[in-house]
Amino acid sequence: MENYNRKFSEYLKNKGLKFTPERKNVMEEVFSIHKHFNIDELYDRLRKQGKHISRATIYRILPLLINSGLIQSTFRCQDMINYEHIFGHKHHDHLVCVKCGKIIEFKNEKIEKLQKAICKKYGFKEIEHKLGIKGYCRVCLAKMKNGT
Amino acid sequence: MENYNRKFSEYLKNKGLKFTPERKNVMEEVFSIHKHFNIDELYDRLRKQGKHISRATIYRILPLLINSGLIQSTFRCQDMINYEHIFGHKHHDHLVCVKCGKIIEFKNEKIEKLQKAICKKYGFKEIEHKLGIKGYCRVCLAKMKNGT
DNA sequence: CTAAATGCAAATGCTTTGCAATTCC
DNA sequence: GGAATTGCAAAGCATTTGCATTTAG
Numbered sequence: 001m002e003n004y005n006r007k008f009s010e011y012l013k014n015k016g017l018k019f020t021p022e023r024k025n026v027m028e029e030v031f032s033i034h035k036h037f038n039i040d041e042l043y044d045r046l047r048k049q050g051k052h053i054s055r056a057t058i059y060r061i062l063p064l065l066i067n068s069g070l071i072q073s074t075f076r077c078q079d080m081i082n083y084e085h086i087f088g089h090k091h092h093d094h095l096v097c098v099k100c101g102k103i104i105e106f107k108n109e110k111i112e113k114l115q116k117a118i119c120k121k122y123g124f125k126e127i128e129h130k131l132g133i134k135g136y137c138r139v140c141l142a143k144m145k146n147g148t
Numbered sequence: 149m150e151n152y153n154r155k156f157s158e159y160l161k162n163k164g165l166k167f168t169p170e171r172k173n174v175m176e177e178v179f180s181i182h183k184h185f186n187i188d189e190l191y192d193r194l195r196k197q198g199k200h201i202s203r204a205t206i207y208r209i210l211p212l213l214i215n216s217g218l219i220q221s222t223f224r225c226q227d228m229i230n231y232e233h234i235f236g237h238k239h240h241d242h243l244v245c246v247k248c249g250k251i252i253e254f255k256n257e258k259i260e261k262l263q264k265a266i267c268k269k270y271g272f273k274e275i276e277h278k279l280g281i282k283g284y285c286r287v288c289l290a291k292m293k294n295g296t
Numbered sequence: 297c298t299a300a301a302t303g304c305a306a307a308t309g310c311t312t313t314g315c316a317a318t319t320c321c
Numbered sequence: 322g323g324a325a326t327t328g329c330a331a332a333g334c335a336t337t338t339g340c341a342t343t344t345a346g
Contacts, residue, residue: 039336125284
């Protein structure tokens, strides 16, 4: 259940980096958030639990979490980068409602396969891919039909 | 051939906005660039042709070009937003080489259809979607095998 | 012990904005 | 003529960085 712990500590050890309390706290917080988050949300959540970690430190820890494969950035929202934890989760893509901000995750094997075929065609070695669809969700559509 | 001209001027008229020389110049420059570009490149290209348009103005014109459907933002690269003109072009997606920065465009009808089906399933009305695949291009892969 | 990490405050760099002067319609 | 637009310089703001201090291993 806490395999991300091992994964992160091993990553750090390999790089000759330290597994500090700050890094542990950020890591755990990230895995306690079951949605997309940005730096501010992360900072505030930590703070509410008495974990006063500076923004600079969080900014320095996020790349470590990304490079160790625990999280990924998803998209920008209001000029801030959003993240989500991915370790232990299957790859998925997103529908993003531009009205209410809701995010719907979906998986589609067929699309994945087609993407692989495309990469092969171009002799391209994929590192990662992101598919995001922006639009209006069911709820917002209904509201708009009523007239807000 | 210059239908974007009409499209843009009509968009501006509808909004009660003016079709100034600056707006015309930026529009034309954007359609003379047949690749992805960022603000700096656009600014420099205009300047080289004696079109001294301030960055502030360009920043103010870009949203107009986006909202009129002439261009779209694609992705961030070195912390700058990249754009491409889309008017008169079919939708396509991108392979981005993280090593050399090369961008390969591709179209895939099957993926498009699958996306539509997904939207339908969730009662989601799409505005736009973006599929980006990051990785290493054929050339960079070959170089890496040789040892740079 | 000592290289790495932290926090703070200052710096960076893209983007936005206030405002006076100018221009399109 | 008057609202819209432009350019400039200043402001905003997310993110990064220098540096003195602290800490993990």
